[in-house]
Amino acid sequence: xxxxxxxxxxxxxxxxxxxxxxxxxxxxxxxxxxxxxxxxxxxxxxxxxxxxxxxxxxxxxxxxxxxxxxxxxxxxxxxxxxxxxxxxxxxxxxxxxxxxxxxxxxxxxxxxxxxxxxxxxxxxxxxxxxxxxxxxxxxxxxxxxxxxxxxxxxxxxxxxxxxxxxxxxxxxxxxxxxxxxxxxxxx
Amino acid sequence: xxxxxxxxxxxxxxxxxxxxxxxxxxxxxxxxxxxxxxxxxxxxxxxxxxxxxxxxxxxxxxxxxxxxxxxxxxxxxxxxxxxxxxxxxxxxxxxxxxxxxxxxxxxxxxxxxxxxxxxxxxxxxxxxxxxxxxxxxxxxxxxxxxxxxxxxxxxxxxxxxxxxxxxxxxxxxxxxxxxxxxxxxxx
Numbered sequence: 294x295x296x297x298x299x300x301x302x303x304x305x306x307x308x309x310x311x312x313x314x315x316x317x318x319x320x321x322x323x324x325x326x327x328x329x330x331x332x333x334x335x336x337x338x339x340x341x342x343x344x345x346x347x348x349x350x351x352x353x354x355x356x357x358x359x360x361x362x363x364x365x366x367x368x369x370x371x372x373x374x375x376x377x378x379x380x381x382x383x384x385x386x387x388x389x390x391x392x393x394x395x396x397x398x399x400x401x402x403x404x405x406x407x408x409x410x411x412x413x414x415x416x417x418x419x420x421x422x423x424x425x426x427x428x429x430x431x432x433x434x435x436x437x438x439x440x441x442x443x444x445x446x447x448x449x450x451x452x453x454x455x456x457x458x459x460x461x462x463x464x465x466x467x468x469x470x471x472x473x474x475x476x477x478x479x480x
Numbered sequence: 481x482x483x484x485x486x487x488x489x490x491x492x493x494x495x496x497x498x499x500x501x502x503x504x505x506x507x508x509x510x511x512x513x514x515x516x517x518x519x520x521x522x523x524x525x526x527x528x529x530x531x532x533x534x535x536x537x538x539x540x541x542x543x544x545x546x547x548x549x550x551x552x553x554x555x556x557x558x559x560x561x562x563x564x565x566x567x568x569x570x571x572x573x574x575x576x577x578x579x580x581x582x583x584x585x586x587x588x589x590x591x592x593x594x595x596x597x598x599x600x601x602x603x604x605x606x607x608x609x610x611x612x613x614x615x616x617x618x619x620x621x622x623x624x625x626x627x628x629x630x631x632x633x634x635x636x637x638x639x640x641x642x643x644x645x646x647x648x649x650x651x652x653x654x655x656x657x658x659x660x661x662x663x664x665x666x667x
Contacts (some may be wrong), residue, residue, distance in 0.1 A: 307644070309521075309644050310643045310644050310645075311643075313522065313641070313642050313643065313644065314502055314521075314641035314642065314649050314651075315500070315501055315502005315521075315641055316502065334500045334502075334525075335500065335524050335525050335526065336524055337522050337523055337524035337534060337536060338521075338522050338536070339522065339618055339620060340536075340618070345618075347524060347534065347536075347620070348524075349524060349525070349526050349527075373656075377658075377661070380658045380661045380662065383662075383666065384661065384663045384666050426613065426614065427613065427614065431526055431527070431532075431622070433526060433534070435618075449643065449647070449649065453656075454500070454501035454502055454641070454651050455500050455501065456496070456498075456500060456501055456636065457494070457496050457497050457500065457667075458497075458659060458667055459657060459658050459661070459662045460636075460655060460656070460658070460659065461655070461656045462501050462636065462651040462652050462654070462655060462656075463651070463653075463654040463655075464501075464641050464649040464650070464651035465649050466650075467649065467650040467653065468647060468648070468649060468650075469560075469563055469647070469649075470646060470647050471564075471567045471646050471647070472645060472646025472647065473646070474564070474567045474568070474571065474646070475567065475570075475571055475646045476571045479571050480644075480645055480646055
């Protein structure tokens with residue numbers, strides 16, 4: 294795990310580079326003096342600009358309540374070497390443990406939201422709730438990424454992709470560049 | 481590419497195994513005598529049972545019209561060896577070419593929908609439109625998987641994960657089994 298490397302700003306309209314591949318992410322949230330972290334694999338890019346991401350956050354998660362109350366969260370991207378922390382976070386409850394402390398993770402102040410960034414993650418996307426039309430029925434939150442931070446290297450981090458039953462695929466070790474076969478407008 | 485291998489039925493409530501990792505999929509659709517195929521990376525699992533998948537299908541795609549008119553589609557999972565077909569499908573329009581013929585793909589009759597399965601894909605999920613509440617505003621379709629077909633092997637196919645700019649990650653070559661670290665109820 295690399296900690297404390299300086300991050301640079303990244304254009305929010307380009308976060309598809311990190312999220313469209315479908316990695317497991319860590320959602321951090323804060324409401325008043327409570328914070329939490331949860332694992333999430335049920336998310337999708339919905340628009341470039343505004344930069345919209347849809348997330349299915351079950352109401353059984355403590356984080357659900359903090360995010361509804363605050364209207365904010367941070368989507369953090371863990372790399373494959375953080376798998377033990379990812380699994381531990383997904384198998385514990387924020388009502389019982391401080392997930393930063395229990396998992397040796399470093400909270401860092403965000404720029405535009407109260408929720409803390411997870412410093413160890415390779416990218417952090419600060420989000421504000423953009424549309425809650427489907428929250429009541431499906432627990433589906435549409436967030437706008439209002440600020441994005443990334444570690445410059447690796448350019449294509451190895452990420453975790455969950456298949457259920459405790460089994461993860463690792464992505465990012467093999468890259469295929471097919472840009473020469475794209476029409477210019479499709480790149 | 482492996483063609484014509486028999487497929488077996490798979491429980492629709494378990495399709496997260498194939499879709500939660502976030503692969504590029506091929507959406508096939510049919511309305512009256514028109515059919516189409518499109519590539520899609522903007523999708524997410526939303527519920528196990530009913531088996532719900534949310535898909536952001538831009539209105540600029542010919543497929544969008546066929547899916548709205550028919551209320552149906554098939555989500556097909558291509559493996560990494562199909563990358564040239566995936567790229568060609570994403571860079572052509574169904575109003576101008578027959579995407580099955582142009583890409584040497586085999587349509588096969590589905591059980592519960594009019595849209596054809598793509599036989600060469602390792603999995604095929606027949607879908608009916610379940611909720612169109614966000615279609616007008618976001619082009620976001622919530623589908624129910626009503627029938628799932630999978631090729632038995634490989635159990636964890638190598639899939640394509642799009643990062644934009646013509647660059648794909650390949651996932652599935654490295655598997656990490658952390659099931660021993662999960663609480664029973666979380667598996």
